[in-house]
Amino acid sequence: MTTGDEDAAITADGLRKRYGAVQAVDGVSLTVRRGEFFGLLGPNGAGKTTTLEILEGLREPDEGAATLFGERPWPRNPRLLPRIGVQLQASAFFERLTAHEQLAAFASLYGVGARRAEEMLARVGLTEFAGTQAEKLSGGQAQRLSIACALVHEPELVFLDEPTTGLDPQARRNLWDLLREINADGRTVVLTTHYLDEAEILCDRVAVMDHGKVLRTGPPAALIRELDAPTRISVPSGALSAAEARAALGDDVEVVDDGVSLVLATREPAPVLALLGARGELHGLQVRGGTLEDVFLHLTGREFRE
Amino acid sequence: MKAFLSLSRSLLVSNARDRTWLFFTVLFPLMFLLLFGVLFKGGSAAHSTVLQVGPVSVLDRMTPAQRAELGRSLTIKRDDNLSDALKQVRDGTDDGALQQTASGQLLLHFSAGDATRAATVQGLVDAVVQQANQDATGRPPAWTLTTAQVEDQSTKPIQYLTPGLLGWAIATSGTFSAALTLVAWRRKRILRRLRLAPVSLTAVVAAPTAVTLVVALVQTAVFLGVATLPYYGLRLTGDWWLAVPLVLSGSVCFMSIGLLAGSFAKTENAAQSVAQLIVLPMAFLSGSFFPLDFAPGWVQSVAQVMPLHHLSAAMQDVLSRGKGVDAALPTIGGLLALAVVLCAVSLRLFRWDDA
Ligand SMILES: Nc1ncnc2c1ncn2[C@@H]1O[C@H](COP(=O)(O)OP(=O)(O)OP(=O)(O)O)[C@@H](O)[C@H]1O
Ligand SMILES: [Mg+2]
Numbered sequence: 001m002t003t004g005d006e007d008a009a010i011t012a013d014g015l016r017k018r019y020g021a022v023q024a025v026d027g028v029s030l031t032v033r034r035g036e037f038f039g040l041l042g043p044n045g046a047g048k049t050t051t052l053e054i055l056e057g058l059r060e061p062d063e064g065a066a067t068l069f070g071e072r073p074w075p076r077n078p079r080l081l082p083r084i085g086v087q088l089q090a091s092a093f094f095e096r097l098t099a100h101e102q103l104a105a106f107a108s109l110y111g112v113g114a115r116r117a118e119e120m121l122a123r124v125g126l127t128e129f130a131g132t133q134a135e136k137l138s139g140g141q142a143q144r145l146s147i148a149c150a151l152v153h154e155p156e157l158v159f160l161d162e163p164t165t166g167l168d169p170q171a172r173r174n175l176w177d178l179l180r181e182i183n184a185d186g187r188t189v190v191l192t193t194h195y196l197d198e199a200e201i202l203c204d205r206v207a208v209m210d211h212g213k214v215l216r217t218g219p220p221a222a223l224i225r226e227l228d229a230p231t232r233i234s235v236p237s238g239a240l241s242a243a244e245a246r247a248a249l250g251d252d253v254e255v256v257d258d259g260v261s262l263v264l265a266t267r268e269p270a271p272v273l274a275l276l277g278a279r280g281e282l283h284g285l286q287v288r289g290g291t292l293e294d295v296f297l298h299l300t301g302r303e304f305r306e
Numbered sequence: 307m308k309a310f311l312s313l314s315r316s317l318l319v320s321n322a323r324d325r326t327w328l329f330f331t332v333l334f335p336l337m338f339l340l341l342f343g344v345l346f347k348g349g350s351a352a353h354s355t356v357l358q359v360g361p362v363s364v365l366d367r368m369t370p371a372q373r374a375e376l377g378r379s380l381t382i383k384r385d386d387n388l389s390d391a392l393k394q395v396r397d398g399t400d401d402g403a404l405q406q407t408a409s410g411q412l413l414l415h416f417s418a419g420d421a422t423r424a425a426t427v428q429g430l431v432d433a434v435v436q437q438a439n440q441d442a443t444g445r446p447p448a449w450t451l452t453t454a455q456v457e458d459q460s461t462k463p464i465q466y467l468t469p470g471l472l473g474w475a476i477a478t479s480g481t482f483s484a485a486l487t488l489v490a491w492r493r494k495r496i497l498r499r500l501r502l503a504p505v506s507l508t509a510v511v512a513a514p515t516a517v518t519l520v521v522a523l524v525q526t527a528v529f530l531g532v533a534t535l536p537y538y539g540l541r542l543t544g545d546w547w548l549a550v551p552l553v554l555s556g557s558v559c560f561m562s563i564g565l566l567a568g569s570f571a572k573t574e575n576a577a578q579s580v581a582q583l584i585v586l587p588m589a590f591l592s593g594s595f596f597p598l599d600f601a602p603g604w605v606q607s608v609a610q611v612m613p614l615h616h617l618s619a620a621m622q623d624v625l626s627r628g629k630g631v632d633a634a635l636p637t638i639g640g641l642l643a644l645a646v647v648l649c650a651v652s653l654r655l656f657r658w659d660d661a
Contacts, residue, residue, distance in 0.1 A: 056502060057502075058498065058501065058502070058658075058659075076501060078504060078506075081502060081503060081504040082504045084502070086499075086502045088495065088498065088499065090495060091495075092494060092495035092496050092498060092499035093494070093496070094316045094317075094320050094496060095320050095324075095490065095494060096319070096320045096323040096324060097316055097319060097320055101316065101319065105312050105313075105315070105316045106503070108308055108309070108311075108312035109308075109309050109312055109313070109500075109503045109504070109505055110503060110504060111308055111504075133323075149499075
C-alpha cells in the first residue's frame with residue numbers, strides 16, 4: 001500500500017482511537033516530510049503517546065490510516081521495523097542486564113555490531129555506567145540508555161516520546177546536539193515534549209494537540225508571529241515607579257510591579273525602550289517576545305487538566 | 307538467527323543473575339534428590355565398619371587380596387584406645403570394635419541400638435573368623451552359602467527416585483520459566499519493545515525455549531551424575547541415553563503448559579502461583595515422590611492422564627529397567643503432541659502487551 005506522497009516520511013489521515021469512554025485520539029491528520037524535525041505538543045492526556053503508538057504500529061486505529069514511507073505500520077510490518085527507532089515513554093529493559101549488555105543486545109537484534117553499541121553508550125554519556133544493571137541506573141541515566149537503544153541501529157525515522165523528561169540541563173543539551181546531528185544526516189525525528197523552549201529550538205514544525213485533536217500545525221516562529229503576543233520588557237523594581245510608567249506611556253502599555261521587577265507589556269516596544277533609555281535605566285533590562293509557550297497556553301488554556 | 311542468539315544470551319545472563327531462579331530450578335530439585343536419597347537409604351547400610359583395638363591375629367595375618375575382598379563389605383579401622391573405640395560404637399559412628407584378649411579369644415563389641423547393623427557386623431566378623439579357622443585346618447568346607455540380596459534385581463529407591471524427581475524438576479523449570487518469562491516480558495514492556503524490533507515471533511518464543519532446554523539438560527546431567535555416585539548407587543542400564551530425548555520433549559511439553567498459564571496470568575506472582583498449582587499436585591498424583599503402587603485406584607487412574615506420570619515412567623524404564631526405544635517413543639510422541647496443541651492455544655491468546 002503506497003500513497004502518492006513520495007516525499008512524506010509519515011502521513012496520518014483521520015486517526016481515531018477510543019479507550020472505553022475516553023476518545024484518546026479524535027481525528028488526527030498530519031504529514032511529516034523526510035528529514036523533518038517534528039514536534040508533537042499538548043497537555044497531559046492530549047493523546048500524543050497514543051498518536052505515536054498508532055504511527056509506530058503498536059496500536060490499530062479505530063478509524064483512519066497511517067503510513068510510514070508509504071507503507072502501513074499496522075499490522076506489524078517487518079519491512080518498516082529496521083528503518084524506525086522508537087523510545088517509548090515508559091522504558092523497557094531486559095531484567096538484570098547491564099547498560100552495555102542491553103545496548104549490545106538491541107544492537108544485535110538489529111544486526112549491528114557491538115562496537116556501535118559502545119559508541120552509542122559514549123554518545124549518551126554512559127560509558128562510566130556500562131557495567132551497571134539497568135534497574136540501578138538513575139531515572140535520567142535510564143532515559144539516556146533508552147534513547148541510545150532507539151538510535152543504535154541508525155534508523156531513518158526516530159520516534160521519541162518525551163526524551164528529555166528527567167534529564168539534567170547538561171544531558172538535555174547533549175541530547176539536543178545528538179538529535180540535531182541525526183537530523184542533519186537527513187533522518188526524520190518526531191518527538192513529544194512538555195518543554196516548549198526545546199520544541200522551539202529543535203523543531204522545524206510542531207503540532208499542538210489537545211483532547212485528541214490537532215489544534216494548530218506549523219513552524220514555531222510562524223505560530224508565535226501569528227499569535228501576535230505583546231513584548232514584555234522588565235527592569236528591576238525601583239528604577240521607575242508603576243505610576244510614573246503609566247503616566248508616561250499611556251493605556252497601550254500594561255504595567256505590573258511585583259516588588260522585584262517592573263514588567264511592561266506592549267505591542268509597541270519602541271516608546272517604552274526610548275523612555276527607559278532616556279532615563280538611563282537600561283541596567284538589568286530584559287526583553288522577551290512571544291514564545292511557543294504563549295502559543296501553547298493560548299491554544300490549550302491555562303486551567304489544570306483533570 | 308542472530309536475533310535468536312542475542313535474545314537467548316540475554317535471557318541466560320538475566321536468569322543466571324537471578325538467585326531465586328537459580329535456587330528453584332537447579333538447587334531445589336537437587337536438594338530433594340540428595341535428601342530423599344539419604345532418607346530412603348535408611349538403616350539398611352550394607353557396609354559395616356569395625357575398629358580393630360590392638361593386635362588381632364586373624365586380621366593381621368590376612369593377605370592383601372583377602373583384605374581387598376573383605377573391604378567390599380567391611381572396613382577395618384585401627385583404634386588402639388579401647389574406651390575411645392567403645393564410645394564410637396556406642397555413638398553408632400562405627401558398627402563394632404574387635405579385640406583379641408590375652409587368652410587368644412576374639413571379643414566383638416557391638417551396639418544393639420540398630421538391630422540390622424548389629425546383626426550385619428556380627429555376621430561379617432563371624433565369617434572372617436570361620437574363614438580363618440578353615441585356613442588353619444587346611445580343609446575345604448563341606449558346605450558353603452552364597453547369598454543374593456533381592457533388592458538388586460528389583461527397584462532400589464534411587465532407581466525410582468531419580469526418574470521421578472528428575473521429571474518433577476523438568477516439569478517445574480519448564481512450566482515456571484515459560485510462564486514467568488512471558489509475563490515478565492509483557493509486564494516489563496520488553497515484548498512491546500521487541501515488537502518494534504525486526505525480530506520474528508518465532509525467535510521471541512524460541513529463545514526462552516532454547517534456554518529452558520539447555521537448563522533441562524544440565525539438570526539431567528547433574529541428577530544422573532549425583533545418582534550414579536557410589537553412595538547413591540544408581541546403575542544406568544542399556545539405553546539410558548533415551549532419557550535425553552525424553553527430557554527434551556518433557557521440557558517442551560511443560561513449557562507449553564507454562565505458556566498457557568502465562569497467557570492468562572497478569573502478574574509475575576499470579577504466574578508463579580498458577581504454575582505451582584499445576585505442577586505440585588501433578589507431581590504427587592503422578593507418583594514423582596512416592597510410588598503409586600499402594601495409592602487408591604482413582605489416583606492411579608488420574609495418573610494415567612498426567613503427562614508427568616508418563617514422563618517419569620518412561621524415564622524409569624530407560625534409566626533403570628533396561629528398556630529401549632519402544633518404551634520411550636510413545637511417551638515422546640504423546641508429550642510433543644500435547645505441546646503442539648497447547649502452543650496452538652497459547653498462540654491464539656498471545657498478547658504483545660497488556661493494553
Ligand atoms: N492503554 C490505555 N487504556 C485506557 N486509556 C488510555 C490508555 N492509554 C491512554 N489512555 C487514555 O487516553 C488519553 C490519551 O493518553 P496519551 O497517553 O495518549 O496522552 P499523552 O498526550 O501522551 O499524555 P502525557 O503528556 O501525560 O504523556 C488519556 O486520557 C489516557 O487516560
Ligand atoms: Mg504520553
